[in-house]
Amino acid sequence: MVAEKQNDLVEIKNLKKWFPVEKNFLDQFFAGRHLKHVRAVDGVSFTIKRGEAFGLAGESGSGKTTIGRLAIGLETPTEGQVKFDGVDLSSLQPEALRKMRRRMQVIFQDPMASLNPRMTLGDSISQGLKIHFPEQAATHRDTALSIMEKVGLTPPNYFFNKYPHQVSGGQRQRVVIARALITRPELVLADEPIAMADVSVRAMLLDLMVQLKKEYSLTYLFITHDLATAKYICDRIAILYLGQIAELGDLPEIYSHPMHPYTRALLAAVPVPDPHSRRTQNMPEGEIPNPIDPPSGCRFHPRCPFAKKDCTEIQPQLRELRPGHLVACHYADQFG
Ligand SMILES: Nc1ncnc2c1ncn2[C@@H]1O[C@H](COP(=O)(O)OP(=O)(O)O)[C@@H](O)[C@H]1O
Numbered sequence: 492m493v494a495e496k497q498n499d500l501v502e503i504k505n506l507k508k509w510f511p512v513e514k515n516f517l518d519q520f521f522a523g524r525h526l527k528h529v530r531a532v533d534g535v536s537f538t539i540k541r542g543e544a545f546g547l548a549g550e551s552g553s554g555k556t557t558i559g560r561l562a563i564g565l566e567t568p569t570e571g572q573v574k575f576d577g578v579d580l581s582s583l584q585p586e587a588l589r590k591m592r593r594r595m596q597v598i599f600q601d602p603m604a605s606l607n608p609r610m611t612l613g614d615s616i617s618q619g620l621k622i623h624f625p626e627q628a629a630t631h632r633d634t635a636l637s638i639m640e641k642v643g644l645t646p647p648n649y650f651f652n653k654y655p656h657q658v659s660g661g662q663r664q665r666v667v668i669a670r671a672l673i674t675r676p677e678l679v680l681a682d683e684p685i686a687m688a689d690v691s692v693r694a695m696l697l698d699l700m701v702q703l704k705k706e707y708s709l710t711y712l713f714i715t716h717d718l719a720t721a722k723y724i725c726d727r728i729a730i731l732y733l734g735q736i737a738e739l740g741d742l743p744e745i746y747s748h749p750m751h752p753y754t755r756a757l758l759a760a761v762p763v764p765d766p767h768s769r770r771t772q773n774m775p776e777g778e779i780p781n782p783i784d785p786p787s788g789c790r791f792h793p794r795c796p797f798a799k800k801d802c803t804e805i806q807p808q809l810r811e812l813r814p815g816h817l818v819a820c821h822y823a824d825q826f827g
Pocket residue numbers: 510511529530531549550551552553554555556557558782
């Protein structure tokens with residue numbers, strides 16, 4: 492019997508990841524059960540539908556990368572659950588997890604750091620085939636050449652034998668994209684995939700990712716700190732603040748009816764929501780607080796111009812205030 496495909500490819504429930512703060516042995520001994528933790532991810536729930544591009548946006552340190560790594564089983568949760576195609580990743584034995592992970596690939600931010608400098612581009616791209624399909628060795632080179640063509644590394648025969656330092660930054664990012672797609676994944680985690688690329692090639696890389704998504708029926712978990720980029724590629728988006736979701740919904744809905752003061756501030760800082768523009772955005776006033784000791788009540792209250800007394804005391808829950816549009820703010824109704 493063939494199992495029915497789940498409409499929700501990824502289901503994340505009450506996900507938490509707390510990292511113990513590094514301390515020396517004596518401090519740890521005396522701190523005992525009061526050992527401090529960085530609450531990198533602190534109770535996050537969302538689903539990613541098959542075929543959609545789901546965005547995670549937020550300032551640096553808000554927990555985006557950690558959620559991405561948890562979503563594809565590179566980290567184990569402190570609490571909560573990640574299901575991929577209906578299967579709880581924590582229930583899988585290492586071999587079964589390895590097989591499952593072929594269906595999820597990653598495009599990291601820094602192509603120079605994620606490519607082996609001593610491997611040719613062709614070998615780097617084919618690596619996943621060697622690991623996951625060793626029995627098809629005879630076809631690996633042709634498969635690599637055809638995916639290289641698809642990502643614009645043409646002529647592929649020329650690029651196959653080059654090394655990372657011999658090509659441009661934009662071309663290296665194409666290599667990373669080709670390497671991720673060669674095993675025909677269903678889910679692609681793209682963690683700030685264009686942040687390190689030259690401004691002049693960013694739009695081209697985004698266009699390529701949009702086109703490949705269609706061609707290979709991919710589902711994206713797309714991480715960015717830049718809302719203009721998110722607008723270009725995402726169907727739905729979650730706005731993260733200090734390890735929690737502040738607001739979540741369809742892209743056009745969030746942009747036309749932002750309800751969380753944090754989202755509103757972020758959007759106000761993007762005057763031209765267009766990745767082709769060279770303007771950079773400013774984040775709201777104030778530092779993002781330390782996730783070791785997050786503020787009481789609403790975590791955004793120290794930076795929120797509308798904060799009232801209960802915002803400092805009661806943590807707001809995510810509520811659906813418009814269809815499919817969830818907001819964690821006591822007073823969001825007044826901003827919609
Ligand atoms: N392995 C780790 N050990 C300790 N702290 C970590 C680790 N990974 C991330 N953190 C901390 O968790 C928080 C969230 O980090 P991260 O997920 O990388 O955020 P983002 O990708 O949004 O910048 C940060 O405060 C970061 O310093």
